[in-house]
Amino acid sequence: MDIVGISLKEQEAIFRVVAAILHLGNIDFAKGKEMDSSVPSDEKSKFHLKTRAELLMCDSVVLEDALCKRVMITPEEVIKRSLDPPSAAVSRDGLAKTIYSRLFDWLVDKINNSIGQDSKSKSLIGVLDIYGFESFEQNSFEQFCINYTNEKLQQHFNQHVFKMEQEEYKKEAIDWSFIEFVDNQDVLDLIEKKPDGIVALLDEACMFPKSTHETFLNKLYQTFKNHTRFVKPKLSPTDFAIAHYAGEVQYQSDHFLDKNKDYVVAEHQDLLSASKCSFVAGLFPQIPEESTKSSKFSSIGSRFKLQLQQLMETLNATEPHYIRCVKPNNLLKPAIFENANIIQHDMGVLEAIRISCAGYPTRRPFFEFINRFGLLAPDVLVGNYDEKVACKKILERKGLKGFQVGKTKVFLRAGQVAELDARRTEVLRNAAKSIQRCIRTHVARKQFVALREATIYVQSFCRGRLAGKVYEGLKRQTAAIKI
Template sequence: MAPVLNIVIGSHVWVADKDLAWIDGEVFKIDGQNAHVRTTKGKTVTANVSDIHPKDTEAPPDGVDDMTRLSYLHEPGVLDNLAVRYAKNIIYTYTGNILIAINPFQRLPNLVDVQTMEKYKGANLGDLDPHVFAIADVSYRQMMNEGKSNSILVSGESGAGKTETTKLLMRYLAFLGGRSGTGGRTVEQQVLESNPVLEAFGNAKTVRNNNSSRFGKFVELQFDKSGKISGAAIRTYLLERSRVCQTSSPERNYHCFYFLCSAPSEDIKKYKLGDPSSFHYLNQSSCIRVDGINDAEEYLATRNAMDMVGITEEEQEAIFRVVAAVLHLGNISFAKGTEADSSVIKDAKSRFHLNTAGELLMCDCEKLENALIKREINTPEGVITTTVGPNSATVSRDGFAKQIYSRLFDWLVNRINASIGQDPSSDKLIGVLDIYGFESFKTNSFEQLCINFTNEKLQQHFNQNVFKMEQEEYTREQINWSYIEFVDNQDVLDLIEKKPGGIIALLDEACMFPKSTHETLSQKLYEKFKNHKRFAKPKLSRTAFTIQHYAGDVIYQSDHFLDKNKDYVVAEHQELLNASRCSFVSVLFPPAPEENTKSSKSSSIATRFKVFLGKTVRENLAATWY
């Protein structure tokens, strides 16, 4: 990104290295377009002059706190500056008004205490060392002084520390806008205590992160004229439902399942629970316990947080009864029935879990059994009852469990919002967006496509604000500058979301036809995008596809795309739980609307998510701090 400089003998440079990414050294010979470099590690490397970057030999030993001050703003220079600072436990660095935070994976002393908050209160950006509190403070001051609402976007790869950074932002904004000496629960206390509740039910251990958010979250804080927090709204989206039924080593299911299995003995007995490894939805992974997470203590902390956000004792009992019921559902197995394409409850153990799930959900156990192994089909001649085989019954069971958990999570968000309350008269807002990080795993499915689509959308927003608009302003003001090249990812966004003919549109179309399979979907994608430079078909695969994202290539397995994109409840499941003797459960499953939800556009998770994401970026991220 810096102007091309002459590389001569004696130049201090950076050259690419397969292990370290970049390594520094000194040029001792130039042969045409090739430069011979003796590195500081003692190796001799030959590289093309165009692939070499000059090194700033006058850079301070502690690095610079704002990377716009680097002599050479190129990749090795940026990475070296961050590495130098990180080695000294300096985790924050500016690039203009953007804050880069590197996860220290430890608690650093005096970094986020009240004294530090006091220090940053009212300070101009850049007067003090880079800090997440400085970003929150300047956003707050701008809102108060200019009447300008702001959003703070927290983005980065999975495991980068976004969730913790978001909590620090919220703590500081609550510190600025809190009401001292107020009796009872304050708005800011409830907002802060909503974090452990949502984390318990929406976070899980993944390969990269012991507390990974498996949902997106946008928190809107509302302030009155005096700058005090007067209301708040939390919006969540795209909870990873499949995790409820499918976990693989070394990951875990959602925290709340393990918390409940480590609850006090009276709760264990009440919900007929045991060791978490005895439950199918948990024991698919060998990871049951995680270093640093005390599930028994976290259960009690979650209950305390629920108290703080206004969830009653009765509601808490119902919530954990539903969580326990999901675990018991997962332990129901099926065997072949006497008739073709029929199934029965496999054994006494499965019968125990069926009856326990029915008791916890307070529904008729016989009707629960029928809802899993039978289907009612409406025909012109009337209703016909058919049976399903063991495989279909297992799919039905898992779909049922995912719907119950998803409805429970949505209820929690709505209940928290109702408890906190919103201020409709407020015109001063600060939004904090905590979004999933870019993901590329050994196996990538529908969730990873949605997550990476989100990151593509935010990357474009970042490009638009940081590069395009800044450089247009430089041109208008006739400032002498060197044009910065950046990759425009609009073609990737079109590939995924364009109507008609994008991946989401083709997926929705496939979901509307009963005979569609992941093979037919993949073949349609291969044909449609065979000449698209960002799309590729991996060799020796008939169902996978590769997208060239801004952060790298990702191979997606389409095997479960169709099921995961559909968002409708089986009628028998709906009717069963709506008739529950527990008012809490029946509220989760209100009577279905008359129209056929299976074919309605709202039943597509991908389309609904696309619309929500577009609205969030367009309306809530107009003025953004990074």
């Protein structure tokens, strides 16, 4: 917490909130003196209620009223209605979830700010790490949301690798026979389409007080009985299955409704916004009175769907690069490879390889191609030349086959750009050899001239000394004869 910039005062408040949530879970309710009313069941529950109020710095009497009573506002009057013990327990759990959620969101924002996120930045480099499709023995609402996310990301991968790849060929008028690939749009429609998608039907069931997971499941069976991606298990009357892109996953619907509900209760909001702890009050700022209802329904599924949509908008605004990880086995042990499992969960990798091998993985704009490979045929770049014709002549001169020249780009088969780079390297190497030969010649001649001048100087010196000795001998001989 110190590292991410959370002050000591904020740290103390965080631990207060966490402790308050734990104490809140220990409060039990029993029937009160009035009909259909509830009160803390024993002294232990009263202790936890009082401790929780002290931790959050709010009034314990107001806290008890917020848990055990509801205010209903009608045009004529304001009615305070008591809750029975089961309803009070639901209110208690709802309050705990709300506090935990607000604290979690605050921590996320704090961490994001501490690592230097700049909202005004025009450039973005992001890393999205996701495990993949989940299929366990028991799959509930959490796995449903995770697999929904994976379907969205899989479609993004499909669009980028498959659809956009083939649309590029069509736009550039490339002669190409389109390859069929598995599209998961029908799975996404099954999950998110309005008004008959699973998320929409789940929200609808949550808004009806008498709905149960059985009525929700029957609605799904009735709506999607002819859908190819929706499966009704024969031996599990409370389950349903979806044929996802990565395989079929069976979900247990028992807790879907409970996990999707997120009630913002006005009494809870008023209680915590009036807290004497500034941190707690900051988690629950005052909201405008837009509704006269005592509670406003908010769907976890719809909120998750909105956040996922915002994530996809961010991804679509960037240039993606993918790293595919293979899960070798389900035992989580090393050196074990389950072939069927790997192939089943390849997540479009095999199709991506198939399209890359059959298509043109390398495409270069004319100017970029000529700028790099123009030296392979410099004579075609003389004068006012046509870029498209020049690119074609360069490729033909080097004997390449199977390439295509589009409207604005050159499309090359796998391996052809490597071959061109090898030819380019050879031309550059020969040019380097010529330059090196001239440099070596210049250096060698310079050394030779210096050596020759030095040799002539030494030779002239030696000849002079020898001539001096001969002259001295002649003088001595002449003198001898004269004597």
